[in-house]
Amino acid sequence: MRILTDKKGLTPVVATIILCGVVLILGISAWSLTYSVSRNLQTSYYEGIKKQMDTISERFIIEHIAYDGNNLHVWVYNYGNISYYGGISIDIVSASVWRGTEYLGSRDFRSNPITISSADFAEITVTIGILSAGNELVVHVTSGRDNDVYQTYVFPG
Amino acid sequence: MYTKRMFSQDESGIATILGMLIFIGVLFTCVIPLFLYVNQVNSFYDRTVVDMRQFDQNKERERIDVFAYPLSSPFDYFLNIYIKNKFPLLVKIVRVWVNDEYFEPSFEIPAMGDGLIEHINISDMLPGNAGEKKSFYIKVTTARGNSFSSFTNPLCYTDGSGWSGGTGLTIQVIIETSKTGQCFFCVVVSGPPGFPDYFANVEKRPHESSCFTVVTVPYEGAYKVTVKWETGQIIEQDIPVSVDLSHPSQWVYVNAE
Numbered sequence: 003m004r005i006l007t008d009k010k011g012l013t014p015v016v017a018t019i020i021l022c023g024v025v026l027i028l029g030i031s032a033w034s035l036t037y038s039v040s041r042n043l044q045t046s047y048y049e050g051i052k053k054q055m056d057t058i059s060e061r062f063i064i065e066h067i068a069y070d071g072n073n074l075h076v077w078v079y080n081y082g083n084i085s086y087y088g089g090i091s092i093d094i095v096s097a098s099v100w101r102g103t104e105y106l107g108s109r110d111f112r113s114n115p116i117t118i119s120s121a122d123f124a125e126i127t128v129t130i131g132i133l134s135a136g137n138e139l140v141v142h143v144t145s146g147r148d149n150d151v152y153q154t155y156v157f158p159g
Numbered sequence: 160m161y162t163k164r165m166f167s168q169d170e171s172g173i174a175t176i177l178g179m180l181i182f183i184g185v186l187f188t189c190v191i192p193l194f195l196y197v198n199q200v201n202s203f204y205d206r207t208v209v210d211m212r213q214f215d216q217n218k219e220r221e222r223i224d225v226f227a228y229p230l231s232s233p234f235d236y237f238l239n240i241y242i243k244n245k246f247p248l249l250v251k252i253v254r255v256w257v258n259d260e261y262f263e264p265s266f267e268i269p270a271m272g273d274g275l276i277e278h279i280n281i282s283d284m285l286p287g288n289a290g291e292k293k294s295f296y297i298k299v300t301t302a303r304g305n306s307f308s309s310f311t312n313p314l315c316y317t318d319g320s321g322w323s324g325g326t327g328l329t330i331q332v333i334i335e336t337s338k339t340g341q342c343f344f345c346v347v348v349s350g351p352p353g354f355p356d357y358f359a360n361v362e363k364r365p366h367e368s369s370c371f372t373v374v375t376v377p378y379e380g381a382y383k384v385t386v387k388w389e390t391g392q393i394i395e396q397d398i399p400v401s402v403d404l405s406h407p408s409q410w411v412y413v414n415a416e
Contacts, residue, residue: 018173021173021174022173022174022177025174025177025178025181026177026181029177029178029180029181029182029184030181032181032185033181033184033185033188033189036185036189036190037185037188037189039189040189040190040192040193043193044193044196044197047196047197047200048196048200051200051201051203051204054204055203055204055207058207058208058211059207059211061211061214061304062304063304063306065254065300065306066256066259066261066300066306068259075259077261079253079300079304081302081303081304083302121253121302123254
């Protein structure tokens with residue numbers, strides 16, 4: 003009966019509960035925000051590094067070049083393949099052909115890249131017109147990760 | 160009065176402890192895992208860099224000798240490619256190019272070993288008109304992204320007279336047999352004065368039907384080729400071969416039965 007009428011002791015208890023509740027709510031909110039931010043940081047950091055790893059792991063060569071009287075046929079081989087990392091596909095976005103400083107022709111595949119799987123190869127055809135025997139060409143192929151390969155070709159006639 | 164102050168101190172104490180616990184929770188569940196994760200990803204990146212460096216070094220060090228040779232008539236539309244691996248790792252051949260056509264044999268050569276890619280059919284590439292001549296350039300591509308041309312390039316085929324060609328003064332000896340299992344042969348090449356007799360031991364592997372050796376000779380002149388079994392039993396003796404600048408590379412076919 004005395005407990006019910008003695009209200010002096012109740013206020014500090016209620017205040018303590020409220021204070022603890024506020025601290026808990028603020029703390030959980032802060033923890034939740036930090037957790038979410040750190041997860042996003044992890045994901046974006048991994049994606050950035052993975053992109054760099056793909057770029058430095060990409061390996062391709064111009065394996066063979068042939069000329070048919072009007073077109074240059076270029077075979078590109080994706081040989082980038084290490085066991086634990088697995089092979090990565092490459093997207094060929096452009097191929098251009100030069101004779102010295104003279105531009106002969108190019109193909110741009112940026113809107114529809116040629117995808118070459120690991121350990122696979124693909125043929126690209128570039129229209130360049132008529133060549134003379136002994137003409138020395140430079141073929142330049144670019145991937146979607148901005149890696150380049152160059153190859154020279156001497157038309158035997 | 161004393162009771163009230165004590166309650167006040169307890170309130171701030173409990174809140175401080177809760178705040179500290181939450182701070183430690185954040186530290187252990189968010190910050191430290193993030194730190195460890197970043198380190199792990201960095202290690203993965205470093206490992207990729209090292210592996211790709213190793214990959215590139217292996218590509219640079221890869222060395223094979225390639226010798227392409229045609230079979231004798233009537234199977235002269237087949238090419239065999241003998242490959243000697245000079246690299247201390249396995250080499251995988253992914254493609255063989257004959258001029259602008261490719262073949263995909265998927266062939267592996269053990270470290271420091273050799274192997275033979277057999278029966279590459281080029282019948283559709285041979286010239287069909289009498290007297291017509293065509294040159295063939297053969298190269299192979301490895302899985303590491305290297306291309307190696309045949310030492311016997313170019314091989315020339317003339318309709319009616321068959322194969323010729325190769326650069327330098329060489330005698331190519333091809334031993335064909337239908338025997339299964341491993342066989343060993345000894346090839347002896349003797350020649351003009353000043354040319355010491357050349358001996359070569361040649362192995363035919365169990366799954367192959369021919370084997371091959373190349374003898375580079377220093378002078379033009381008349382040479383003789385003798386092919387024996389490993390036991391010394393002669394298969395063919397003193398096959399005459401004339402090497403000169405108009406016919407710098409001669410092919411000798413021996414049938415060992």
